Amino acid sequence: MENKIKKILEDADTKLLKTVTGKILAEHVLKGELQPGEEIGIRIDQTLTQDATGTVAYLEAEVLGIDRAKTELSVSYVDHNTLKMDHKNADDHVYLQSVAAKYGLILSKAGNGICHQVHLERYARPGKTLLGSDSHTPTAGGMGCMGIGAGGLDVALAIGGEPFFLKTPAVVGIKLMGRLKPMVAAKDVILAVLQKLGVKGGVGKVLEYFGPGIKTLTVPERATITNMGAETGATTSIFPSDEITLDFLHRVGREDEWVRLEADDDVEYGEIIEIDLSEIVPLIAKPHSPGDVVPVSEVAGLTVNQVCIGSCTNSSFKDLMTAVYMLKGKRVSPHVSLTISPGSMSVYYELAERGHLAELIAAGARILECTCGPCIGQGQAPRSGAVSVRTFNRNFKGRSGTTDAQVYLSSVETAVSSALTGVITDPRSMGELREIPMPDKIKMQDALIVEPPDPKQAEAVELMRGPNIKPIELREALPEKVQGSVLIKLEDNISTDIIMPAGVYLSLRSNVPEYAKHVFEPADPNFYDRAKEKGGGFVIAGDNYGQGSSREHAALCPSHLGVMAVIAKSFARIHLANLINFGIIPLTFKNEEDYDRVDLDDELELEAGALDSNELVIKNLSKGIEIPLRHTLTPAEVMRIKAGGSLAYISKSNADK
Ligand code: MIC
């Protein structure tokens, strides 16, 4: 094994090895070729799951026969669905607690905070790899930890000690110069990056930050930037680990976990994007895409009905103190509802202990639990047609719970200014904010953290399954002739919120047959009935299909309904992997114009054997034509798809052993 790794490193792309990304990959590579575009298998040091993806991840771990975490650290967070409108969530939480005890995972209970904020404060470490069943796992990149989002099955495998496979990314250097002007925030930096790259400009890439400007940004600010890098489609985003990282680790009582990790002086990035921080102005993403970014001044004056502060992007102590200083002694506009969700119990406690909660309450802010809350449509759905300004990272249509709501994404500074005036407001018009003093230490709160028992006691733990928790089904092997009709035809940038809406259905995450009744509901409420009637079929889509969340239900539920293949112009990374895991063939048009040669209800036919080549054709029987297609699957992935997907393949191979 050691010789094999030595060989991988000898053959590795030397330019890559000079980057922070390359250094971490070189430390963790176990298989493959460290050359951009080539597949590698890497060792995963840490994992995280959250309740909305965690239950299926652990149900899959059960199918795989994983009985004990083999990672250095694995944490199961409960932060997405904590409303408990009936027994379903409560049952999920108890299941997760029993799983954590049995497998040796740390449990972060409901109310302890949003997974990424808590992980940054307590567990992420520079130089380590972190795989999370949530697309915003790159938040940890704010401290030089390589956080990658993946589907639950990949995380379950990593918990069992298996390598994580990915295409070696190209590293884009983002050079930051200068210093932000007053009232311009780290959020505006990532919005500026999104303005340049759009929602798919990061696919296949790692965004690595460097240059003198990074020294002006604290770890929580860096984490805001790496968090929302997910919206560019990037594999991850990362900052180096330097004295600023040490300072942060000191404040959270973990300075002994610091290591220096920086790119070499003679680093050469294949592509460089230069951003002068002093030139950035307050920015805002317009409905309904995080990539539709304009200066705040362009939409200033628009009446605002709701403002929400929080989410894994903007809920650090600094973010909330910004809100405190801006709201202190003032009143929220009478027609605005302002909510604030602290990112972690430690942040919440710190605010309470210093008396700042009282200031927020007096200004008219509604303080919510330390959870994802409105970000994932768990409460605070805006009224019909409302304008909602949120410090979150996603504003896909309907995600807030109200289809015709107009959701804007901004910094805390812009959000609070708008809450005070009642219209979208450029924060620079509100005067300067005084320097926010950071406490020397933020006391970590432990009351809602449960450490696992020792392995001996763990053996006796029974997994607690409520009636809504249904076992994961394994898909049958692919037939020789894959035939069926087109069940839906979709445009570009279809997000997983369209494929598998969250919001009110979040409590169905452990029950695939029930959740599957809502597949594609926002795009076509009749999809379920049509798929049932036809017994499955094909999905046609445009560019960047499956952007957004890591939820594997967006593959699992269509697979349950018999969807055999998705033919798109291009795919988002995590969703592509999820399709393979659950036996749906991801195909792309060789010529993009052919998208116009397939219509709803057309009968299509594909030979399974044709998948052995990366170029193939599909017959459109209704139109009597053949359409050339492509795929990027490796031979191993083709084998898995033919067996019904990775989960079916692995569990069958385990049974044959
Ligand atoms: C999201 O922001 O969309 C989520 C909810 O956090 C998802 C995970 C999920 O769907 O459970 C994500 O980002 O991966």
Ligand code: SF4
């Ligand atoms: Fe939670 Fe929203 Fe962050 Fe997703 S994006 S992890 S829902 S806070």
